[in-house]
Amino acid sequence: MSETLTILDIAREAGVSAATVSRVLSGHPNVSKKTATAVRRVVDKYNYKPNSMARGLLQKSSRTLGVILPSVTHPYYAAIFSAAQEEANRNGYALQMYRLKYNARITDEFIDQLIERRLDGVLFSGGFVESTNPNDLPDVLTRLQQYMPIVTICPPIPGLTCTNIYTDLALGMRKAVRHLSALGHKRIAFIGATNETRSVGEREHGFFDEMNRLGLTAISQEEHIHTPAMGEMATLKLLQSLPRTDWPTALIVVNDLVALGVLRQLHQMGLTLPRDMAVIGCDNQFFSAYTEPPLTTLEVNTDEHGRSAMQQLLQARSADSQPFTQVREPMLIVRASCGGG
Amino acid sequence: MSETLTILDIAREAGVSAATVSRVLSGHPNVSKKTATAVRRVVDKYNYKPNSMARGLLQKSSRTLGVILPSVTHPYYAAIFSAAQEEANRNGYALQMYRLKYNARITDEFIDQLIERRLDGVLFSGGFVESTNPNDLPDVLTRLQQYMPIVTICPPIPGLTCTNIYTDLALGMRKAVRHLSALGHKRIAFIGATNETRSVGEREHGFFDEMNRLGLTAISQEEHIHTPAMGEMATLKLLQSLPRTDWPTALIVVNDLVALGVLRQLHQMGLTLPRDMAVIGCDNQFFSAYTEPPLTTLEVNTDEHGRSAMQQLLQARSADSQPFTQVREPMLIVRASCGGG
DNA sequence: CTTCTACTTGAAATCCTTTACAATTGGAAA
DNA sequence: TTTCCAATTGTAAAGGATTTCAAGTAGAAG
Numbered sequence: 212m213s214e215t216l217t218i219l220d221i222a223r224e225a226g227v228s229a230a231t232v233s234r235v236l237s238g239h240p241n242v243s244k245k246t247a248t249a250v251r252r253v254v255d256k257y258n259y260k261p262n263s264m265a266r267g268l269l270q271k272s273s274r275t276l277g278v279i280l281p282s283v284t285h286p287y288y289a290a291i292f293s294a295a296q297e298e299a300n301r302n303g304y305a306l307q308m309y310r311l312k313y314n315a316r317i318t319d320e321f322i323d324q325l326i327e328r329r330l331d332g333v334l335f336s337g338g339f340v341e342s343t344n345p346n347d348l349p350d351v352l353t354r355l356q357q358y359m360p361i362v363t364i365c366p367p368i369p370g371l372t373c374t375n376i377y378t379d380l381a382l383g384m385r386k387a388v389r390h391l392s393a394l395g396h397k398r399i400a401f402i403g404a405t406n407e408t409r410s411v412g413e414r415e416h417g418f419f420d421e422m423n424r425l426g427l428t429a430i431s432q433e434e435h436i437h438t439p440a441m442g443e444m445a446t447l448k449l450l451q452s453l454p455r456t457d458w459p460t461a462l463i464v465v466n467d468l469v470a471l472g473v474l475r476q477l478h479q480m481g482l483t484l485p486r487d488m489a490v491i492g493c494d495n496q497f498f499s500a501y502t503e504p505p506l507t508t509l510e511v512n513t514d515e516h517g518r519s520a521m522q523q524l525l526q527a528r529s530a531d532s533q534p535f536t537q538v539r540e541p542m543l544i545v546r547a548s549c550g551g552g
Numbered sequence: 553m554s555e556t557l558t559i560l561d562i563a564r565e566a567g568v569s570a571a572t573v574s575r576v577l578s579g580h581p582n583v584s585k586k587t588a589t590a591v592r593r594v595v596d597k598y599n600y601k602p603n604s605m606a607r608g609l610l611q612k613s614s615r616t617l618g619v620i621l622p623s624v625t626h627p628y629y630a631a632i633f634s635a636a637q638e639e640a641n642r643n644g645y646a647l648q649m650y651r652l653k654y655n656a657r658i659t660d661e662f663i664d665q666l667i668e669r670r671l672d673g674v675l676f677s678g679g680f681v682e683s684t685n686p687n688d689l690p691d692v693l694t695r696l697q698q699y700m701p702i703v704t705i706c707p708p709i710p711g712l713t714c715t716n717i718y719t720d721l722a723l724g725m726r727k728a729v730r731h732l733s734a735l736g737h738k739r740i741a742f743i744g745a746t747n748e749t750r751s752v753g754e755r756e757h758g759f760f761d762e763m764n765r766l767g768l769t770a771i772s773q774e775e776h777i778h779t780p781a782m783g784e785m786a787t788l789k790l791l792q793s794l795p796r797t798d799w800p801t802a803l804i805v806v807n808d809l810v811a812l813g814v815l816r817q818l819h820q821m822g823l824t825l826p827r828d829m830a831v832i833g834c835d836n837q838f839f840s841a842y843t844e845p846p847l848t849t850l851e852v853n854t855d856e857h858g859r860s861a862m863q864q865l866l867q868a869r870s871a872d873s874q875p876f877t878q879v880r881e882p883m884l885i886v887r888a889s890c891g892g893g
Numbered sequence: 894c895t896t897c898t899a900c901t902t903g904a905a906a907t908c909c910t911t912t913a914c915a916a917t918t919g920g921a922a923a
Numbered sequence: 924t925t926t927c928c929a930a931t932t933g934t935a936a937a938g939g940a941t942t943t944c945a946a947g948t949a950g951a952a953g
Contacts, residue, residue, distance in 0.1 A: 215699070217909055228933045233911055243931060258695075260668045264609045265909035268938050273605060275648070275669075283637070284630045284838070293624045296649050305648045305669060307616070308637050327601045328616075328646060354599075358556070439842050471842040478844060497625070501780050501812040503819060503844035558939055569903045574941055584901060606939035609908045 216259050225253040236261060267329070275305045276524060277325050277333040281313045285468065286496045287513055291336055291364060294517030302525055304331065311337065313437065316347050322355045329358075332524040334517075336364040337410075360527035362520045366413050367536055374523045375536045376516055380410070380493065381417030383509040383541035387463050387491045388421040390507075390543055394551045396461040396489060400430035402445050402473055403437070403465025411435075411465055414493065418463060430459050437465075442472030450480065461489035461549065467496045467508055474502055474548070485550035495544055504547035511541055557600050566594040577602060608670070616646045617865060618666050618674040622654045626809065627837045628854060632677055632705060635858030643866055645672065652678065654778065657688050663696045670699075673865040675858075677705040678751075701868035703861045707754050708877055715864045716877045717857055721751070721834065722758030724850040724882035728804050728832045729762040731848075731884055735892040737802040737830060741771035743786050743814055744778070744806025752776075752806055755834065759804060771800050778806075783813030791821065802830035802890070808837045808849055815843055815889070826891035836885055845888035852882055 222229045227246060234242050235250040253259075267273045276299050280288045292308060299306040309324065311317055317337075325333055335352065349370030352361060362374045391399055401418045405411050415431070422429040430453075436445050442464065450458060464470040470492035474484070482488050484504050492499060492508040499506040519537075526532050545551065563570045568587060575583050576591040594600075608614045617640050621629045633649060640647040650665065652658055658678075666674055676693065690711030693702060703715045732740055742759045746752050756772070763770040771794075777786050783805065791799060805811040811833035815825070823829050825845050833840060833849040840847040860878075867873050886892065 218911095219909080229910075230912075230934080231932060234932090237911085241931065246931080260664055261911095262609070262670060262909055263668045264605045264614060264670060265938090266911070268603070268605045268609060268909085268940085269911050271938080283624060283634045284627065286625065286627065286630075289625045289627075289630045292649075293651075296624070296651060300651065300665075305650075305665070307646045307648050308633075309646075310634075310637060310641065323601055324641075324646070327604045329603060329605060439838065468838075471839055474844075475842050497780065497809075498812055498839050501816045501843075503815075559941095560939080570940075571903060571942075572901085575902090578941085582901065587901080602941095603939050606908085607941070609910090609939085610941050612908075 215262075216257050218259070218261065221250070221253050221257065221259050224257075225250045233261075271329075272331055272528075273329045274303060275307060275328065275330055276521075277307045277309055277328075277330045279309045279311050279333060279335045279337065281311055281337065283308060283310075286498075287466065287468075287494050287511070288336060290513035291334075291517035291520075294514040295334055295521040298518050298521035299525075304525070314435075317351045318347070319351060319354070322351060325355065326358050331528060332360045332362070334362055334364065334520055334524060360524060362524045362527065364516050364520050366409050368409075372534055374520075374527065374532075374534045376520045376523070376539070377537075378511045378516070378539040378541050380414045380509065380511070380541060381420070383493065383511075383543070384414050384417030384463065385421040386541070386543045387493075387509065388418060388425065388427070390545070390551065391461045391463075391489060391491065391549065392425050392427060394461075394489065394549070396427070396459075398428045398430065398457075398459040399461045399463060400449060400459035401463050401465070402432075402442060402449070403469050404431040404433055405435040408435070414465060428459075436469055439468060439472035439475070442469035443476045444472075445469075446473045446476040447480075459488075461491070464490060464492045467492040467494045467499045467506060470506055470508075471498070471502065474506070478503075484548050489549040491543075491549050493541075499544075500546065502548070507546045507549040508544050509541040510544050512539065515539075556603075557598050559600075559602065562591070562594050562598065562600050565598075566591045574602075612670075613672055613869075614670045615644060616648060616669065616671055617862075618648045618650055618669075618671045620650045620652050620674060620676045620678065622652055622678065624649060624651075627839075628807065628809075628835050628852075629677060631854035632675075632858035632861075635855040636675055636862040639859050639862035640866075645866070655776075658692045659688070660692060660695070663692055666696065667699050672869060673701045673703070675703055675705065675861055675865060701865060703865045703868065705857050705861050707750050709750075713875055715861075715868065715873075715875045717861045717864070717880070718878075719852045719857070719880040719882050721755045721850065721852070721882060722761070724834065724852075724884070725755050725758030725804065726762040727882070727884045728834075728850065729759060729766065729768070731886070731892065732802045732804075732830060732832065732890065733766050733768060735802075735830065735890070737768070737800075739769045739771065739798070739800040740802045740804060741790060741800040742804050742806070743773075743783060743790070744810050745772040745774055746776040749776070755806060769800075777810055780809060780813035780816070783810035784817045785813075786810075787814045787817040788821075800829075802832070805831060805833045808833040808835045808840045808847060811847055811849075812839070812843065815847070819844075825889050830890040832884075832890050834882075840885075841887065843889070848887045848890040849885050850882040851885050853880065856880075 218229045218232050222232045232250050235247050278292055283289050283292055296306045352371050364376050366377055367375050404415055419429055464473050477488055492506045495508045495510045499508050559570045559573050563573045573591050576588050619633055624630050624633055637647045690709055693712050705717055707718055708716050745756055760770055805814050818829055833847045836849045836851045840849050
């Protein structure tokens with residue numbers, strides 16, 4: 212790589228001091244027009260770019276932010292990350308991704324990476340990650356919070372006080388149940404059950420709660436399901452485990468990705484949707500309108516989440532902003548997979 | 553945020569000099585056991601983490617890498633980014649994403665961001681970005697290359713010498729054409745044509761080339777198509793523009809994402825696949841096995857691309873490694889959408 | 894009890910910028 | 924011509940680590 216020029220090299224060639232070059236570059240007012248143009252000429256000539264590490268060291272800001280996610284190949288998180296990246300860059304910040312795997316406990320070593328790099332803030336959208344037992348999450352994040360502001364995009368984390376933006380999917384599940392109930396369904400199964408993660412737990416809770424209120428029969432399995440293939444298997448197991456007369460007439464699936472596998476399995480079993488089985492997913496992914504039949508689902512505005520969470524994070528540094536929780540209401544997008552459109 | 557401790561604070565409390573603390577932390581051998589444990593006790597007590605900007609300034613390394621992509625919501629790029637991130641983190645590097653939009657020309661201002669941050673290297677997987685006229689790409693990337701190593705994951709860029717890993721999709725398209733030809737197809741259309749981007753242009757070239765060689769009738773449209781909705785429209789337009797007798801009997805689609813829309817349109821027009829129309833996509837996305845019917849496609853091992861490109865990038869700094877090009881051969885994955893499985 | 898060697902340790906320079914403060918310059922007012 | 928003030932510019936001190944080189948210590952050998 213070519214030897215990089217420093218501000219001193221520029222200063223020397225322009226016949227001024229380093230301080231003056233710095234002032235010109237940062238648009239400081241106290242610089243005469245003449246020197247400013249002279250300096251700028253040299254800067255342009257050599258294409259000088261100040262070293263952001265040196266600047267960051269002095270200003271105690273890396274102008275870099277982080278995002279903690281379990282995956283970016285999952286379109287839900289990809290959308291959050293993408294929107295956050297866009298917003299960060301627009302404001303002159305770089306965005307780094309840190310992956311905290313599904314089921315992995317968050318460790319001090321993990322967040323030490325962010326602390327060493329002196330990030331200016333972090334977005335946490337743990338999703339599956341947030342195992343409740345043992346629950347390290349609040350402790351570890353609280354420690355991280357002593358170093359940088361955090362904004363979370365997931366159901367509020369008990370024991371952690373920070374700005375939090377999320378969509379109330381318990382409510383979403385209630386909407387889904389009510390919709391199916393209104394169509395006459397009495398036996399409904401939930402695919403993707405697990406008691407291990409909060410974001411899924413929330414959906415389950417909404418599902419069971421509303422099923423109870425309406426006096427319907429809820430069916431579910433205790434498994435952590437998060438891929439199409441797992442959805443395919445789970446559907447098979449569920450239906451095989453029940454006599455045909457006890458089959459649910461509708462399935463609510465934890466997310467659209469898993470629903471892909473569910474739809475496939477139902478098709479393979481020769482069922483016609485929505486006649487033989489109604490299906491509702493969650494997340495409204497780019498592919499959800501293109502399944503066969505198109506999938507009824509809950510809209511979660513991930514772009515908006517990512518963007519506004521990032522905006523909050525950027526503000527958190529400057530203003531003495533108070534943490535707050537912003538809950539969004541998901542909309543049921545009715546397509547052919549559940550009938551009743 | 554809490555006031556952060558410096559190495560001097562630790563040194564003072566441990567009764568040693570900053571140099572010694574530094575040595576202990578970096579595992580330097582010339583430190584007595586006794587001092588080492590004493591220092592470590594204080595480090596642990598205050599949870600001291602060295603400031604990576606200060607270290608980076610001195611060592612001329614930010615331990616940070618970048619990826620330039622047109623999108624992370626597109627599963628193709630998401631997979632590359634994800635694998636690259638994993639590999640970078642495993643080696644103690646952070647990974648930042650920089651988005652260069654579809655159709656956007658790469659500018660000096662764009663890469664200035666990376667230069668200012670003194671990234672240790674960058675992965676370029678431009679995709680659609682690489683407009684050929686006017687072709688700024690080689691110039692701008694060559695300039696960037698003077699500051700940091702580059703590895704590209706896309707067809708080789710004329711005028712740019714750097715390590716390059718990609719899958720030969722011209723060959724892939726030939727395989728697709730041959731497969732269809734063997735099944736008796738004579739009229740085949742390409743959906744997603746454009747002369748504006750290299751990565752797509754390469755596919756087109758392979759398609760037309762092989763069609764010619766086999767003496768088949770190639771049909772295509774001049775449009776830049778890269779979403780399911782665009783695929784849906786393009787299919788409609790193509791078929792409406794032709795008398796039914798002139799219809800192609802098979803469609804090759806620029807990628808699986810677009811193929812989602814193509815499948816949907818064909819279904820809406822009442823066609824049964826593969827009887828009335830054969831379809832082949834490209835990329836083998838996670839959803840491609842779950843379309844109706846499951847989509848025949850070309851396997852592009854994006855994970856592997858991302859991982860090994862990152863490995864090359866990491867090595868590029870240390871060893872005096874020579875740039876090389878690694879071409880991979882795509883495999884045709886035959887599923888129900890094209891018949892002949 | 895010296896002398897030498899091999900470890901340990903510390904002092905100080907360095908990385909590159911920003912910024913508070915001091916110094917200089919020029920022109921206006923007296 | 925002096926005096927004063929404002930506008931420019933420069934000096935030097937951070938900022939927080941790493942690393943070279945020199946100094947110090949302790950133990951072994953004579």
